[in-house]
Amino acid sequence: MIKAENVVKKFEDFTALNGISCSIPSGCIYGMVGSNGAGKSTFLRLVTGIYRADGGTITIDGEPVYENPSAKGKIAFVPDELYFLPGATMDRMAKLYQAIYPDFDTARYNRLAEAFGLNRGKQVNTFSKGMRRQAATILAISCKPQYLFLDETFDGLDPVMRNLVKGLICQDVAERNATAIITSHSLRELEDTCDQLALLHKGGVILESDIGDLKTSLFKVQIAFREEYGISKFEGMPLLHFSKKGSVANMIARGDREALVAKLKAMNPLLLDVLPLTLEEVFTYEMEALGYAFHDVLEVES
Numbered sequence: 001m002i003k004a005e006n007v008v009k010k011f012e013d014f015t016a017l018n019g020i021s022c023s024i025p026s027g028c029i030y031g032m033v034g035s036n037g038a039g040k041s042t043f044l045r046l047v048t049g050i051y052r053a054d055g056g057t058i059t060i061d062g063e064p065v066y067e068n069p070s071a072k073g074k075i076a077f078v079p080d081e082l083y084f085l086p087g088a089t090m091d092r093m094a095k096l097y098q099a100i101y102p103d104f105d106t107a108r109y110n111r112l113a114e115a116f117g118l119n120r121g122k123q124v125n126t127f128s129k130g131m132r133r134q135a136a137t138i139l140a141i142s143c144k145p146q147y148l149f150l151d152e153t154f155d156g157l158d159p160v161m162r163n164l165v166k167g168l169i170c171q172d173v174a175e176r177n178a179t180a181i182i183t184s185h186s187l188r189e190l191e192d193t194c195d196q197l198a199l200l201h202k203g204g205v206i207l208e209s210d211i212g213d214l215k216t217s218l219f220k221v222q223i224a225f226r227e228e229y230g231i232s233k234f235e236g237m238p239l240l241h242f243s244k245k246g247s248v249a250n251m252i253a254r255g256d257r258e259a260l261v262a263k264l265k266a267m268n269p270l271l272l273d274v275l276p277l278t279l280e281e282v283f284t285y286e287m288e289a290l291g292y293a294f295h296d297v298l299e300v301e302s
Contacts, residue, residue, distance in 0.1 A: 001023065001024065001025055001026055001060075001061060001062075002022075002023070002024040002047060002058075002059070002060050002147070002179070002181075003022075003023050003024075003057075003058070003059050003062075004020055004021055004022050004023075004043075004046075004047070004056070004057070004058045005021050005056050005057050005058075006019045006020075006021055006055065006056035006057075007019070007020045007021070007043075007046060007053050007055065007056035007057070007058050008020075008053060008054045008055030008056055009039075009042050009046060009051060009053055009054055010054050015203055016039050016042040016203055017039045017042055017043060017046070017203045017204075018202070018203035018204055019055075019056065019203075019204060020039065020043065020056075020200075020203065020204055020205055021056075021205070022198060022205055022208060024179065024181065024196070025179075026177060026179050027173060027177040027178070027179060028173065028179060028180075028195040028196060029169060029170070029173055029179075029180045029182065029193055029194045029195050029196075030179070030180065030181045030182075030194065030195070030196050030197075030198070031181075031182055031183070031184070031190035031193070031194035031196065031197045031198070032181060032182070032183040032184075032197075032198050032200055033183070033184055033185065033186070033187050033190055033197060033198070033199055033200070034183075034185065034199060034200035034201055035185055035201070036185060038185075038200040038201055038202065038203070039200050039202075039203040039204070040151065040183040040185075040200055041079070041080055041151050041152075041183070042203075043200075044077065044079070044149050044151050044181065044183065045079075046058050046065075047060070047065060047149065047181070048065065048072070048075055048077045048149055049065035049066045049067065049068065049071065049072050049075075050077075051066075052066045053066075060074065060075070060147060061074075073101075074145060074146040074147050075145055075146075075147045075148075075149065076101075076140035076141070076143045076145035076147070076148050076149070077140070077149045077150075077151075078133070078136045078137055078140050078149070078150045078151065078153070079151050080151040080152045080155070082132050082133065082136050084124040084125060084132070084135075084136075086125070087123055087125070088123065088124055088125075089120060089121050089122060089123055089124060090113060090118060090119075090120040090121075090122075090124055090135050090138075090139070091120045091121065093124065093135070093139055094106070094109050094120075094139060094142070097139050097142065097143055100143075101143040101144070101145070103143065103144040104142055104143050104144070105142050105143075105144055106142075108141075108142050108144075109138060109139070109142035112138040112141065112142065112168075113135075113138055115164070116134050116138060116161070116164065118131060118134060118135055118138070128156075129155075129156040130156035130157050130158065130161065132156075133155060133156050133157060134157070134161060134165075137150065137153075137165055137168070141168050141169075141172060144172075144176065145178065146176075146178055146179065147178070147179050147180075147181075148169065148172065148178055148179070148180045148181075149180070149181045149182075150169075150180065150181070150182045150183070151183050152183060152184060152185070153165065153169075153182045153183065153184060153189070154184065154186075154189050162189070166192075166193050169182065169193065170193065182194070187279060187280050187283060188279075188280065191211075191278075191279040191280075194211055195210065195211060196208070196209065196210050196211065197209065197211060197214070197279075199283065199287075206287075206290060207283070207286055207287065207290065211279070214279065214282050214283075214286070215276075215277070215279065215282060217254055217255075217282075218240070218252060218253070218254050218277055218281075218282050218285060218286070219252075219253055219257055219274055219275070219276065219277060220250065220251070220252055220253075220274070220275040220276070220277055220281075221250070221251045221252075221253055221260075221261075221264065221272070221273070221274055221275075222248060222249070222250055222251075222271060222272070222273040222275065223248070223249050223251065223264060223269050223271060223272050223273075224247045224248045224249065224269060224270045224271035225247065225267070225268075225269050225270060226247075226270055229249075230244070233267075234251070237253065237260060237263065238253055238254045238255040238260070239251050239252065239253050239254075240252045240253065240254055240285045240288070240289055241285055241288070247270070248271065252277075252281075252285050257274065261274060
């Protein structure tokens with residue numbers, strides 16, 4: 001388990017993390033989403049022991065990570081800004097990883113390099129941006145770490161390679177009970193991969209939830225009546241949003257779907273549809289309920 005309690009990290013001219021707290025259970029894929037500068041990369045550099053926290057605590061399996069080889073031995077990290085030894089090929093980098101990680105799986109490394117179509121004898125720094133990220137991800141996954149951290153995981157990858165990487169992450173979590181933290185500034189990239197999501201803004205977690213809970217806690221209702229009506233018709237119902245165009249109203253509700261639908265049916269509407277929400281819509285309305293403008297907090301890719 002990863003546990004962060006009131007973690008603070010300051011730099012000369014700004015505070016990157018301001019009292020962040022979260023608990024990440026073993027065997028899950030935990031997504032961190034937020035705009036550039038929200039604190040995602042700083043958090044990963046703290047949990048991997050690259051940075052020392054200026055306040056609070058951060059532990060892996062109860063151990064502090066900073067200057068702790070035992071804890072760091074469980075971790076593989078693919079940062080946003082990739083680094084390879086000057087002039088190194090993938091095979092040379094693999095030998096370095098073998099020397100550091102006793103569980104490095106050479107057979108798996110060979111299989112993945114072939115599956116991704118990468119030239120293991122070519123200097124990695126001559127690769128394209130997407131190919132360098134593929135190489136770094138293959139090397140990290142081949143270490144068979146207990147904790148896998150990937151910053152801006154899908155940056156530069158085409159859709160086919162994104163799905164391959166997602167599949168590898170899910171496979172490790174399912175088969176080895178590994179834990180993965182993946183970050184992105186795009187909510188859509190994480191929607192179909194993560195078990196839990198945290199939304200960061202200005203150095204803090206402002207929303208954290210299981211994906212399943214998020215998707216089932218809110219739902220959209222379209223309803224229409226013959227007579228004129230307004231929001232007052234639904235007084236006492238758990239509505240987060242109400243809008244009306246012509247005779248059709250769109251409502252976002254929270255809570256017991258069946259109970260609410262039963263109440264609405266009893267009102268004899270002309271039209272009644274209950275529709276699912278995308279994760280982006282769920283976050284939008286959850287953020288509005290917290291007093292934030294979703295699109296001001298998170299960059300949403302079109």
